[in-house]
Amino acid sequence: MAQFNLPQNSKIEVGKYFKDKTNSKNLRKVNVYRWDPSDGKNPRVDTFEVDMDNCGPKVLDILIKIKNEIDPSVTFRRSCAHGVCGSCAMNIEGINTLACIKSHTDIKGDLNIYPLPHLRVIKDLIGDLSTLYKQYESIQPWLKVGHTGKEKEEIKQSQKDREKLDGYYECILCACCSTSCPSYWWNGDKYLGPAVLLQAYRWINDSRDNDKQERLKKVADELKLYRCHTIMNCTNSCPKGLNPAKAIGSIKKMLATS
């Protein structure tokens, strides 16, 4: 049975309030989820007053500004800062997205920033994604060609076959979709989740791959695939505008018709 409440050690408490010291008139309150593994306390939400006159347009700019100027202990992942690496995936205003491409000017009122939902928190905004990576490994995300004696030759793909991968190869595995999915929250250890299933579909759909039937067989499972109930939180959250729900639907359809 799914547990809808947070466990006792995860209940969120009211945190510190960081008052503005710059005397800026254009202030914005930013609430950030904090948890420090070293002090043994419950997670808390700290509030920062941020001077918006000297801040970039993205949510990531705010976080970097807080880390540089207010509290250097704020912890989050980031790398490329333009939506390519997927490191800064987090929950902003109730929707999972990449902090580096989310504009804070779109959001009215206080800004609420939480880590990706239903993950074990490592520190502050960083969640543990190792289960997801294991599941990703389980679908064998590499090209399988079998022993044809032509391994050293280039495998050609027509333009039409290549187009079948559009909308799937762009996935950057930021985990926004998987961690937005209630099915994945309750059955994350067994259900593969939208991100991994989209990747599975990407390999099933690749004309150069010779292992399509095996791949389909492996994923056709009551728990691994059919826990998807088309809630569509995944598609709603994908920062790259992809459609995991459609990918999962396509796998189901392939299984029903093959």
Next chain:
Amino acid sequence: MEYKNNPLSPHLQIYRWHVSSLLSITHRIVGVINIIALTLICFWTMFLLLGENNYELFYFFLNSFFGKFLIIFLCWSFSFHILNEVRHLFWDLGYGFDLKIAKITGILTFFGSFILTILFYLIGKNIF
């Protein structure tokens, strides 16, 4: 590294509702209600078999304010389930996954369920 004892990040508590997720959870709840409703309908037919005196008991219950409310509510729950299931059938055929279309069909399902309820009610009242 194992993080089993680390706190769990908030999920239901903070995640924003979308049309699609709201309809999905309603679909589930309504599905359970419909199973209970079917049991009720079974009892109804059973009382029919038991004869006039026994049926009267049920008849009074259904004619009370609460009974009428219940029947209209069940008309809605069936309407909603039927329409949303049609939506699911189209998804199974591979159509309607586009975000905009899914949202529009969701809203249509929601309002359609009320229109269908009114239609059921009027048909039941022999208006047509």
